[in-house]
Structure formats: C-alpha cells, structure tokens
Amino acid sequence: MTHYILRRLIYAVPLLILISIIVFFLISLAPGGPMAAFEENPNLTPEDIVRLEEEFGLNQPIYVRYWKWAKRIVVGDWGYSNVTHRPVLEEIGHRLPNTLQLMLVAFSITLLISIPIGLYSALHQYSLFDHVATFFAFVGQAIPIFWFGLILIIIFNVWLNNPVSPHHGFAWSHFTQCADCKPLLPGGGMAPYGVDDPTLGQRIQHMILPVTMLAMFGMGAYTRYMRGQTLEVIYQDYIRTARSKGLSERMVVMRHAFKNALAPVVTIIALDLPGLFGGALFTETIFSWPGMGRLFYRSAQRGDYPLLMGIVMINAVLIIAFNLLADLSYAYLDPRIRYD
C-alpha cells in the first residue's frame, strides 16, 4: 500500500510539470492578453506599450517566460498578479475561505438531501415518490443555472418583502411601492453592507439563495447516482441471503444495501471535492459572492497569467490528490480491490 501511494506521488511530478507547460502555453496563445486593456487608450504611445510589455515580461519569448515562472514556483514564489500587483497567494487567500464556506455548505446540503432521497427512491421503485423525485432530479439538471439564480433573486429579493418590515406579509413591491419595504432575502454579497460585525444569522441569510442555487443543481445528479447504485445492489445475491437469514428490513437496507451502494458514490464525492476549491462562476457572479470562480474568470479575461497559473496549479494538485484519495477510499470500502 505504501509503495502504491509513493509510486502515485512520484508519477504526479511529471504530470504536474506537463500540466503547467500546456496551460502556460495555452494562456499565451489566447488572444488579448494583459495588454488588451491598454490598447484602446488613445493617450498611450507605442513607447508606453513597449514599456508596459517589458514590465509584464511579455517581450521575452514564451519558453523564457515559462522557465522564469517555473524557477520561481519551485522555490515557492508564486509571483505577483499583473492586474492588481498583489502577491498571487494573497489574492487566492482572500477568496478561498469565501468559496469554501459557500461550496462546502452547499455540497453537504446536497448530499444530506439527495442520498436519502436516492436510497428511498430505489427501495420504492416506481412509486409516486420515485416519480416525483425523478422528475425534480431531471428538472434540476435541465434548468439553466444562470436563469434559475436570477429567478431566485426576482422572487425572493424583488417581489417578496420581509414580513417584519412596516408593510406586512406578501407585498409585491412592484405594485405596492412602499419605500420602507425590505426584501425578504438579500440578493447577494456575503453579509449586510455597512455592518462592521455581521451576526451568524445575517451570514446565513446571505447564504440561503446561493446555496439553494448550487444545491438544486447538484442534487439532481446525486439523487440519480444513489438511486442507480442502490438498484444495482438490492438485486444482488448477498441481499437475498441477508433477507433469507431473517434480518430485519432495516438491517438489510442499512447494513448491506446502503453500505455497498454508497461505495461508488463516495468515490464520486472524492472526485468532486477539488471542484469545490475552484468555486462556481455562475453562482458567484449572480450572487456577488467574492470567490475563486470569479477570480479565475477575471484573471483569464485580463490575461493575468501569474494568477491564472497559480489557480490552475493549485487545482491540479488538488485533483491529483483527491484522485488518489478516491482510489484509496475505494479499496477501503470494497475489500475485493487491492493495490499492491
């Protein structure tokens, strides 16, 4: 086992180098680049442009730039953003906690809801519950996530008012036009603005809509997974054996069916985890959430390659690590699998 892990870790090194080379070159191939923001400014002379290009190191050939970047990264120097001139790690450090807060809560809620639903659906296949759950799973998958987020804002922020505000209850602010009305739920941000020390309650209020949006999307897939896996398991011989031993239905389901159905799902969870660090661009954009998705998008748009490379490399490391973890967890959960 230790050998296996060691081998995997050693393989990871050339893989990471390869990833960094490919990504670095792809970024440089993309049109635009850090200079695009300056091109339209009629006050800039070509001398200014040349001077700025030098400053960003863009006047050197690409392999020279890559080599410089690689030499620094090996000793742990991630460089500075081209756009904000702040250290790359500081930029990521600002955003990562926000992203984890949103993504982990949404992910846990997704699992806590969809796994029992999937299990129940499978055990009561073709029941009314199963049909309804299947319907919503497909709806959740099919709805454009961007649109769904906007609809959430329109309903809970624009239309519905806070019942505790002067105008009570179900007031449609479009028609009632009350100046004192407060929206039922905030339409974005992480906490109320202008409040120095937001309470936990305020933070939770701000998370409701973005978490709903993310969970709606994730639940569809996990419900289907859990249902499919359970269905596969419950017709196995060992389940029949368990039943014929006279075990209670509860024992059969929880001890034998659930555990075996969960094994592949846990692997999928492990593979999904690195994605949580990357954030969710659409959700963050709609709910003005200052997370990694938007940071990544902005740096891609502005050709901010030091920051872009930083984010990509961190994600690459996470993906490799969680892949290994998924393989190990699989061996742990399923004794038939061995790595030697």
Add this chain to the structure above:
Amino acid sequence: MSKIIRTLLVLTLLTVIIAVAGCSSSQQPAEKPAAAPTEAPSATEAAPAPTEAPTPTEAPAKPAEPTTIIYGLYQEPDVLNPFIASQYAADEVSKMVVEGLVDVDPDGNFYPVLAEEVPTIENGLVSEDGLNVTYHIKKDIVWSDGEPFTCDDVKYTWEIVTTPESGAVNTSGYDQIESITCDDPNTVQIKFKKFYAPYLTLFDSVLPKHATEGSTDMTTWDYNTTGLLGTGPFVLKDWESGDHITLVKNENYRDYPDLPKADQIIVRIIPSREVGKALITSGEIDILWDLSEADVPEFEENPDVVVNKRPGPGTERLLLNLADPTLDATDDPLNHPHPLLADLRVREAIQYGIDKQLIVDELLYGATVVGTSELSIGWAKCDIPPSEFNPDKAKELLDEAGFKDEDGDGVRECHGCKYAEEGTPLKLKIQSTSGNQLREETEQLLVEMMKNIGIEFYIENVPSSELFGSWSSGAFRKHGNFDILMYTTSDKIDPQSHMKGYFHKDSIPTEANNGKGFNYVRWINDRASEALDKAGSTPNLDERKAQYQIACEEIAHDIPHLYLYDRSEIDLTRSNIKGFKVNPWGRQTWNVEEWDKE
C-alpha cells in the same frame, strides 16, 4: 450504524466548522464606531426588535442615523492608484478620495478643484505661446491625514509618473514638461518643452508625497489599495476583495462639516448587470452604474427608480477599410486600395442605404440620437448635419460606380468598377465583438438594409479581446485585415490625441512605426491631417475648434468612419437619492460630496 455513515456525519460536521471558520476569518475585525450601533441599510435585516423597550427619557440621546449610499459597480477596480489603473471602475472609486487641480463638469467645461482658478491665456496664467502654465492652489488644503497639500506634491507627482520604473500606464503630457518650480507652497509653475494642447487634463490626480515617498516603483505601493490617500470628500475605510469597498467622510475635507452630505459610500461589486437591475428595483442598492439604452424602457414606469441619462462622447460606428485587406499593414493604401470600399461612391451608397433613425428607435428605444460626427458633444463639438436615408440614391451611386446585378442573385457584381476584378460580387464582411446583443441586432438590421440596395454584408464576430488585440499579437484590426468593423470609441474632453490617433495620415499602424496609431482604415487626407496638426499646436480654443470642424467635414465627406448612433451615459438612482448628476466626461462620482439620501 455503519462506519460510513459515521464518517459522513463527521465530514459534514467538519464542513460546517470550516464554513463558519471561513465566515469569521474572511471578515477583518474592523474598528467599531464609538456611537450607537451603526444602522446601515442592510437589506436583509429585519427591523431589529429592541431587547428592552427604551424608556421615553432615554430616547432623545440616540444620534441621527448615518446616511449610507450604496453604489453598485459591475467591474471591480484592479488598483485605485489613478496612474496605474486600467479600468474605468477604478477611477469611479478613486475620484471620491483623490482630487486634481481642475476637473470637467457635465457640460464639458473645466472648473477648479484644488486650484483657485482654471489657467487660461485670458487670466494670464498661461503664457501666449502656451509653454508656461501657473496654478494657484487654494489656501489651507490638507490631505485626509492632516498633512498640508503643497506645490511639492504636484511636482512629486510629475517626477514619479515620468520615472521609467514607476509603472505608470500613461505618461503622455507629463513627458512634455520641462520643469516644475515651487517658489511658494501655493504656486505651481509648469514649463513645457513644447506646447501640449491638452495641458488642462494633466494633474487630474495628485499623489501625496509624504505618504508614498520611498520606492519609485508605484506598483509596490500600499497606496494602490488600502493606503489610498487624498484630499477629497471621502477616505477609504476597507476593501473586501470582490465584494465591497467602504468609504467614510473625510473630516479634514475643506468644506467639512457642510460637505460631504452623505456619511458613508459603499461601493458594491455586482458582477452581473442583470442582477444589478434587480437589486436597484428591490432597493438593495441606491445607485447603479453604466447601463445601456436597451435597459431604459423597463425602468421608465417605475416611480422608485430614476433613469439619469445624457449623451456621451462615444459613438458607435462602422470603420470602412480603404486599403487592400489581404495585405499585412500596408503603408501605401493609395496604391493598394480596397477593391470595393476604396471607391467613395460605394461608401456613400452604404451610408445612404442605412436608416440610422430606425436603429435608434427600434434597438435603442429612442434613448439616444443618430451619429453625425466624431465630436458630438463638448467644447470642440463639430457641426455636421445627419446623413440622409435614401436607398434610391444609394442604388444610383452603385450603378454609377459599376456595380450591377447581372446574374440576378440579388447581389451586385463589378462590371466596369474602379478597383475590383470584373465579376467580383459586392460582398463585405462586417465584424464586431461577439456576445453583445445590441450589436448583433444592429448587424442584422444592417444586413437587411444592405440587401435592399444590392450589397451583401456577412457577419463574423469575434471576442472583444481578439478584436482589440495588440499589434504584437497580430490583431487583424491593427494589421488592416478586415472589410468593416463596428464598435464604439469615445473622444476625451480634449480631443487632440483621439482625433490625431484615429484620423491623421501619420497614425496608420505599420511595420515601420511598430503599430503606432489607430488609423486602422488607412485613411489619407492631407487637409484633415493638416487641420489636426494645427489644432494641436495652439492654445487658442476658438482656433482649435475651427480646425476640428475642418477635420470633421473631411470625415463626413470621405466616410472612413460611418457614424451610426451616439452612446448615452446612463445610470440609475433610487428616487430618494439627491445630488446625482451624470457626467459623460468623467466619473459619475465627480460630485460625490453632493450626494444625499432622503
């Protein structure tokens, strides 16, 4: 219960713990104001139920609620230092803190900010040759940290901006200064090496010498973010990356305590304009920056929201390439003409064939006006009548130019035309930025209008980063490999660099000048070039205006650019916001000290 369920439970618990920890770590403990709880307009918060009913005798002690205005921007500033920022949104924020010697009002006139008056030849502060400019600084101005503001700060600003390693984005104008002398702390004497027409646009921001001295590499300064320091009505309090920027009033401001009227401005970063529109409808934000004409109709009926609009300097136009598009950046467009567009009659026909008013009415909901010239507003405004919509005239011109549809496919071909080979169809590629609905709809209308006069336009849009790419990246616009481009550019309050960059014959980007200039259509017109040279060499505004008029007339005659419609500067405010005044020339926060909330 099995192990897995327990593991799952632990995982979930861990998640919640990390999440909560993330919550608290992401929020720096900010200083608490000494007074009663700051009751900022938190949209979400239910009216806080007082835990104890206040006894009537205690009630009057409560101070008035501070006025907080929430300003929604959909771009996040990169850095706030005006000399290295490259985004409009950055100035929108920094203008509340950083001031300059003079600024521009919505009508396009300069007014004094830190200077006592705007220097002109008439008041004797500008020498006849325009080489010596004197500013008298207002008395007793201090930086927000209490240090006095003096001539040394102005001189320091010039020195830093022109230091090669400073990282300043834009040095033009500053590099034309020979010397700055400070005989007394309140008098700035600037001597130029040679006349610089837009001299008033220099020093629209001044750096604090005492707070930034040390490193000449501006990109390393704290000043760029949390250390921003100015003389303006507000000071920066905190900046939560990607989320919001808080500014509170500057108690050392020269008009304090009368101004600023608001106590606090919170800039909220709302990455999606669609969401911004929803949030101003629900009242969660008070001001929303920079909308487009198509957003106007949905708010006109809403009594809670005011649409503030004013025609801006930007004009959406077609750029008609006059040079052979198959060549790479030719420096000789006259001998290598565009086979179709180089004939003036074709360009005239295109203009006659476009119903600009229809585009304005249908796609922009009448919220703007048709385009006529490069300089549509401001002191240098050109007087050019709108073009005529006349498809019959267009067809006549095309017939005359030797383009007839003989094969009956609806598209004219060259039969005895001036530059193209016999039989070449009159087919032109139109390109703009992809993903922009207004532009796509405009293109579709243009295709229809052109079809009507026998010209085929076909659309091939590209991402804006590709369209606006640099010379060195080989961008096709710079290298002249296009037929027709469509986009907006805006002239500045002083139009010289813009006009010269786009329309002077020396501004054609070529290999020889390393891609200098914006004359992408490769238009050579001696009269216009001469007028632009003259306009750039005299401080006499009347004379300059007359020269720009000549250039505008030549453009209207030759049609290297075909103006479709003017862009408006449009911002939304909640109806209880007072003092907001759209300024098409600069930042909407130009008069932020007057902003108030009822």
